[in-house]
Amino acid sequence: MPQQLVITGGQALNGEVTISGAKNSALKLICAALLTEEPVTLTNMPDLKDVETLCALLTFMGAACKREGDSLTIQATNIGVRAPYELVSKMRASILVLGPLLARFGRAEVAMPGGCAIGDRPLDITQHGFEQMGARFILEHGMMWVKGKLKGVQIHLRLPSVGATENLMLGATLAEGTTVIENAACEPEMVDLANLLNAMGAKVKGAGTSRIEIEGVQKLHGATQAVMADRIEAGSYLVAALLAGGDKGVTVRRSPNFALKTFFEMLRATGAKFEEIDENTLFVPAQSRHFTAVELMTDYYPGVATDLQAQTMLFATQCDGISKIYEKIYENRMMHAAELRNMNASIEVINPQLALVHGKTKLSGAHVKCTDLRGGMAVVLAGLVADGYTVVHDLHHLDRGYEKLEQKLSALGAKIKREEIEAVA
Numbered sequence: 001m002p003q004q005l006v007i008t009g010g011q012a013l014n015g016e017v018t019i020s021g022a023k024n025s026a027l028k029l030i031c032a033a034l035l036t037e038e039p040v041t042l043t044n045m046p047d048l049k050d051v052e053t054l055c056a057l058l059t060f061m062g063a064a065c066k067r068e069g070d071s072l073t074i075q076a077t078n079i080g081v082r083a084p085y086e087l088v089s090k091m092r093a094s095i096l097v098l099g100p101l102l103a104r105f106g107r108a109e110v111a112m113p114g115g116c117a118i119g120d121r122p123l124d125i126t127q128h129g130f131e132q133m134g135a136r137f138i139l140e141h142g143m144m145w146v147k148g149k150l151k152g153v154q155i156h157l158r159l160p161s162v163g164a165t166e167n168l169m170l171g172a173t174l175a176e177g178t179t180v181i182e183n184a185a186c187e188p189e190m191v192d193l194a195n196l197l198n199a200m201g202a203k204v205k206g207a208g209t210s211r212i213e214i215e216g217v218q219k220l221h222g223a224t225q226a227v228m229a230d231r232i233e234a235g236s237y238l239v240a241a242l243l244a245g246g247d248k249g250v251t252v253r254r255s256p257n258f259a260l261k262t263f264f265e266m267l268r269a270t271g272a273k274f275e276e277i278d279e280n281t282l283f284v285p286a287q288s289r290h291f292t293a294v295e296l297m298t299d300y301y302p303g304v305a306t307d308l309q310a311q312t313m314l315f316a317t318q319c320d321g322i323s324k325i326y327e328k329i330y331e332n333r334m335m336h337a338a339e340l341r342n343m344n345a346s347i348e349v350i351n352p353q354l355a356l357v358h359g360k361t362k363l364s365g366a367h368v369k370c371t372d373l374r375g376g377m378a379v380v381l382a383g384l385v386a387d388g389y390t391v392v393h394d395l396h397h398l399d400r401g402y403e404k405l406e407q408k409l410s411a412l413g414a415k416i417k418r419e420e421i422e423a424v425a
């Protein structure tokens with residue numbers, strides 16, 4: 001039965017919240033386990049629908065995935081090379097199996113995931129990179145049939161795609177010779193992935209910079225690694241604390257502060273007050289909440305992440321003046337604007353990548369839906385500060401990427417509960 005979240009606005013948040021392992025790192029680390037016959041154990045593994053979906057795909061392929069508490073062990077001793085549409089279409093990150101399969105078996109059959117809620121999201125950069133490494137792609141009947149023994153080459157990415165960088169890095173670990181990826185994505189998740197690959201016996205240098213060098217090796221072995229903390233979850237709770245924090249303030253633990261510097265700078269420019277107590281702790285004290293307008297242009301790392309754009313748009317509704325939100329990474333990631341408008345926000349979407357937010361407006365609780373994962377978080381945060389009840393629908397988006405959302409918010413003092421939706425006669 002479908003479910004909804006019911007939030008009673010206006011409750012002050014106080015206390016502590018602990019950030020979980022990063023979805024966008026966890027999924028790639030799981031795919032890395034396909035590169036070896038030996039077990040790979042990942043700790044600090046978030047309990048998320050996306051992790052479950054990827055484990056279902058790996059299990060279909062023949063791997064064993066065993067979860068114990070926050071640790072996940074994957075053993076891919078005898079696996080097939082086919083990733084079918086039914087599983088890939090549920091989650092785009094499933095195409096990250098391509099690199100490991102090609103590297104280990106010289107072939108892969110992976111369904112094309114198609115578009116998604118935030119735009120077209122083509123795969124040309126990944127395909128072109130693997131073609132340069134010697135793979136041949138046949139795109140037929142909605143599948144990518146890929147074959148070839150990968151060879152190390154120099155690859156210059158058309159743009160620093162996160163997924164392409166990761167897929168090529170995974171593939172290059174077992175390629176013959178050295179691969180250099182130029183204009184590579186610099187996101188911190190690249191470093192997490194390279195660390196695991198190196199612990200498995202790979203030779204990856206330069207992850208986290210725009211030039212990654214991977215010297216191919218013959219074989220990889222098992223390893224254990226903790227998933228890095230989720231910078232997007234941390235940024236989301238920071239916004240929650242700024243807008244709804246009470247007298248005692250909110251402490252955000254295990255926040256990867258190093259990975260949020262430009263986001264912090266953007267928020268501080270509005271008058272927002274918070275302290276970086278140490279590398280992994282944020283403290284958000286009670287504050288006046290007279291914020292000035294925000295200027296955001298999302299960008300590749302170290303710029304402000306597109307995955308924090310929706311939460312920032314919501315924050316802007318509580319700032320005085322006209323905030324400008326420019327979405328550089330995706331062609332259509334402002335669907336949440338219409339939901340926030342339902343709650344009385346004054347947002348002009350000038351074009352699908354530019355919105356002006358006129359603030360400050362008192363938000364009013366309403367029925368709203370999650371348009372994608374991050375848009376979903378924006379409406380939940382809006383519900384915390386709105387008048388009356390907010391009912392959030394289409395929770396499957398939220399469940400993909402925020403671990404224990406209601407529990408974490410309730411522990412801070414929010415009134416939020418999940419209920420089954422009864423059919424309206």
Ligand code: EPU
Pocket residue numbers: 023024025027092093119120121122123124125126127159160161162163164305306307329330331373374401
């Ligand atoms: N792009 C191309 N061609 C390609 C690859 C990408 O044109 O071959 C374009 C995309 O269409 C998009 C842009 O480049 O407009 C960025 O795509 P990228 O490949 O960098 O993103 P991704 O790997 O598909 C990951 C995250 C996203 C996050 C982006 C950007 C995962 C599982 N997903 O996606 O996370 O927005 O990087 O940082 O890691 C989310 O968590 O809500 C989410 C969407």
